[in-house]
Structure formats: C-alpha cells, structure tokens
Amino acid sequence: MPILMRRRTRYSLLAALALILALVVAAVLRKTAPPETARLLPESDAIVYVDLQPIRAATHFDRKPIQASADYQNFIDATGIVFDRDVDSVAFGLHRMENPNGPNGPVAYSEVMEGSFDGKRLTAWLAKMAASRESYAGRVIYTIPIDGRSLRVAMLGYDMVAASNMPTPEQIHSILDRYHAGASPFSGSSLLEERYHDVPLLSVAWGIGHIGLPFGENGRVVVGGLTLPLPVDTTFVASLRYAGSLHLRVEEIAGNEDAAGRQAETLNALLNIFKGLQPVQAASPEDASIQEFIKSLKIEQKRDRAVLTGTLPVDLMKKVAAPEDTAK
Numbered sequence: 001m002p003i004l005m006r007r008r009t010r011y012s013l014l015a016a017l018a019l020i021l022a023l024v025v026a027a028v029l030r031k032t033a034p035p036e037t038a039r040l041l042p043e044s045d046a047i048v049y050v051d052l053q054p055i056r057a058a059t060h061f062d063r064k065p066i067q068a069s070a071d072y073q074n075f076i077d078a079t080g081i082v083f084d085r086d087v088d089s090v091a092f093g094l095h096r097m098e099n100p101n102g103p104n105g106p107v108a109y110s111e112v113m114e115g116s117f118d119g120k121r122l123t124a125w126l127a128k129m130a131a132s133r134e135s136y137a138g139r140v141i142y143t144i145p146i147d148g149r150s151l152r153v154a155m156l157g158y159d160m161v162a163a164s165n166m167p168t169p170e171q172i173h174s175i176l177d178r179y180h181a182g183a184s185p186f187s188g189s190s191l192l193e194e195r196y197h198d199v200p201l202l203s204v205a206w207g208i209g210h211i212g213l214p215f216g217e218n219g220r221v222v223v224g225g226l227t228l229p230l231p232v233d234t235t236f237v238a239s240l241r242y243a244g245s246l247h248l249r250v251e252e253i254a255g256n257e258d259a260a261g262r263q264a265e266t267l268n269a270l271l272n273i274f275k276g277l278q279p280v281q282a283a284s285p286e287d288a289s290i291q292e293f294i295k296s297l298k299i300e301q302k303r304d305r306a307v308l309t310g311t312l313p314v315d316l317m318k319k320v321a322a323p324e325d326t327a328k
Contacts, residue, residue, distance in 0.1 A: 034196045037091040037112040039188040040162070042174035044093030044110065046209030047191060051089045054204050054242055059317045078125045080118050087115040093189070094213050095166060103148035107213045110164035110171045112156070119158050126153055134169065137176040141169065195237060200249065203239040211236045226274075229266050246312040251305045264306040268299045271308075289316035 033039070038049050056062050062084040068076065076082055093110040100106035123140075127133070130142035136154075144151045146165070152172045153163045156179045164172040178187060188196070195208040212221040216232035235253040240246050254260035275294060282288035297310040 034188055034192050035089060035091065037089050037114050037160070038192060038196075040112045040156075040175050040178045041091055041093040041189055041192070042110055042164075042171040042178075043189045044191060044209070045096045046094040046207060046211045046213055047091065047189070048094065048205075048207040048211060049089070049091045050205045053088050055317075056084075058242065058314060075125065078128075079121045081122065086117065087113050089114045093171070094209070094211070095171070096210070096213060104165060104167065106216055108164075108166045110166065110175065111162070112175060113161045113163075114159055117155075117159065117161065119155060122161070123155060126155075136169075136173055137180045139176055141172055141176075195235075198237040198251070200239050200241050202243070203241045204246075206237075206239040208237050209235060211238060226270075228270070229263070240312075245314050246317065248308070248310040248312060250308040251302075252307075254304050254306060257301070257304050260304050260306050261301050264299050264301040267306060267308070271297060271299055286316065289313045292316075 035049060035051070038047055041047060062082075064084075066084070090111060090113045095108045095110070097104050097106055097108055126142040126144070129144045131145050132143045134141040134143070139154045139156065141152050141154045144153065149165050150167065151163060151165045152169055153161065154172060154176060156162050156176070160179075162172055162175045162179075164175070166172075181187070191209050199206045199208065210233050212230060212232050212234055215221050215223055217227070219232055221228045221230040221232055221234070230252065236250060237253070238248075238250040240248055252260075252263060254263055275297075278291055278294060279287075282291050293310060293312050293316065297308065299306060299308045301307070
C-alpha cells in the first residue's frame with residue numbers, strides 16, 4: 001500500500017510538472033508570437049504594426065491638443081473615441097492595386113485596431129453612416145462610402161475593430177474568419193509567417209514586405225521628394241525598438257550578397273550627400289537633436305541585406321509630442 005501511494009504521488013508530481021511546462025511553453029510562444037492584431041490580417045503585400053502604449057507612456061503624445069477636422073470632431077462627439085488616447089495597437093495590411101489610377105490609388109489597406117471603445121456608441125455611428133450592411137460570421141459589416149471608395153468596418157469584440165477599403169469584401173471576410181477561428185500563436189498570413197522572425201524583439205513598431213508601396217511613384221520609392229534607387233516591390237524589414245532611445249533598423253533584402261553590396265554602396269553615397277547638406281551649427285535644441293539623429297544613420301552590408309540603422313533621441317520625441325502651451 002505505501003508503494004502504491006508513492007507511485008500515485010510520483011505520477012501526480014509528474015502530471016503537475018508537465019502542466020507547468022506546457023503553460024510555460026504556451027506563455028513563451030504567446031510572447032514571441034506576432035501580435036494578435038497582425039495575426040488577424042488577411043494576405044497582403046506588406047504589414048505595418050504599431051504598439052502605441054509604450055510610445056504614449058514615453059512621450060504623452062495623447063495630451064497634445066490637436067486641431068480636429070469637422071468630420072473627425074463629429075466622429076469624436078458621436079463615439080467618444082479619440083484615436084491618440086484610445087487606440088493601443090494597430091496593424092495594417094497593404095494591398096497593391098492593379099489600377100493605380102483607380103479610387104484607391106496605388107495602395108489599399110486592411111486594418112485591425114485594439115483599444116478602449118464604447119461599442120454601443122460606435123455601432124450606432126456606424127449604422128448611421130453606413131450605406132449598406134452585411135451579416136458575416138456572426139458579425140455585422142458596415143459599408144461606408146468615402147471619396148469614391150467603400151470602407152467596410154466590423155466590431156470584432158469589445159476592444160477590437162476591423163476595417164478594409166478594398167473594392168471587394170474578401171479581405172474583411174478573411175479577418176472575421178481568422179477571428180472566429182480563434183487567435184493562435186501559429187496563425188497569420190503567409191507574409192507574417194515568412195518574415196516576422198526577422199523583426200527584432202521588443203520592437204514597438206515594425207513593417208515587413210513591400211513597405212515602400214505608399215511612397216511609390218513611377219515604380220520607384222520617393223521619400224521627401226528624394227527618389228531612392230529602390231523599386232516599390234523591394235522587400236524590407238523595418239523596426240523601431242525602444243531602449244532608452246528609439247533604435248531604427250531598416251533591412252533591404254537583396255537577391256544575393258553582391259546585389260546587397262552594390263545597394264549598400266549606392267545608398268551610402270546618397271546618405272553622405274544628405275549629411276553634407278546639413279547646416280554646421282544647429283539653430284535650436286530641436287535642430288541639434290535632428291542633426292544627432294542624422295549623424296547616427298549608417299548603412300552596412302550584412303550578407304544578402306543592406307541595413308540602415310540610426311538612433312532617435314527620446315528628448316526629440318518628447319519635444320515633438322509635448323502639449324502646447326495653451327496659457328499664452
């Protein structure tokens with residue numbers, strides 16, 4: 001009898017250890033898995049994700065008064081939602097449009113937002129603004145006409161909203177299907193599965209895929225009026241990681257090491273010209289911080305990738321996002 005009891009105790013301990021191990025593994029997988037908002041996105045050409053909570057805590061940008069447009073102010077009055085304050089994270093899927101001259105332009109999007117929302121007020125506003133509605137997977141999809149496009153919006157849960165301005169409902173149907181199936185750490189689009197492992201840990205914002213699409217003009221990437229020697233279908237992995245300051249990292253994935261070397265050399269030449277155009281003496285502390293950021297930029301080749309890195313001072317972030325002095 002004592003032997004039997006010892007065996008039962010041993011089996012109970014083994015079962016408890018196995019359960020604890022399973023919980024630890026599940027927790028690790030959840031921590032290293034892509035965020036749920038990104039996992040719910042449909043197939044796309046690029047994904048951009050932003051975790052606003054740590055950025056808001058560091059800069060208090062939600063306290064900065066903004067001059068809301070009439071339409072946005074009407075939305076705030078009707079729903080009580082202020083995006084700067086109430087959205088905690090957002091993920092966008094970017095879709096290349098076959099006709100860049102159509103109502104969506106060259107790029108359409110699907111998005112999933114997570115935050116604090118008043119579901120009743122938001123639903124009432126959507127019902128009022130919608131030209132039509134559809135029931136799908138136990139949710140109502142509201143279609144709102146905006147500037148010749150159709151924006152489809154659906155409440156996924158009390159803290160999550162999905163939207164897409166694609167011409168067809170396929171993309172928002174995909175989001176609802178993924179949500180209905182349950183958020184698994186192994187789920188997500190093929191792009192997320194292929195590239196998320198390249199995103200550095202603790203990144204507060206990141207983008208993967210053809211993230212140059214929104215800046216595309218005539219097949220090239222144009223930033224601030226400067227045409228870069230990069231086609232819009234170049235694959236990137238970009239990230240912002242917070243560690244006392246914001247660390248920027250942008251990786252261009254070239255076809256091979258030789259191509260990466262040529263791109264790094266070309267981009268370095270452009271970067272050096274840009275640095276040379278900066279004034280010798282900063283006119284203000286803000287200009288000094290900007291110059292510090294520009295000075296920190298560098299481009300290196302790492303195997304089959306051309307990698308740009310830089311450090312953005314938090315003081316500059318705080319100054320940009322600081323509340324305006326309304327006492328004047």
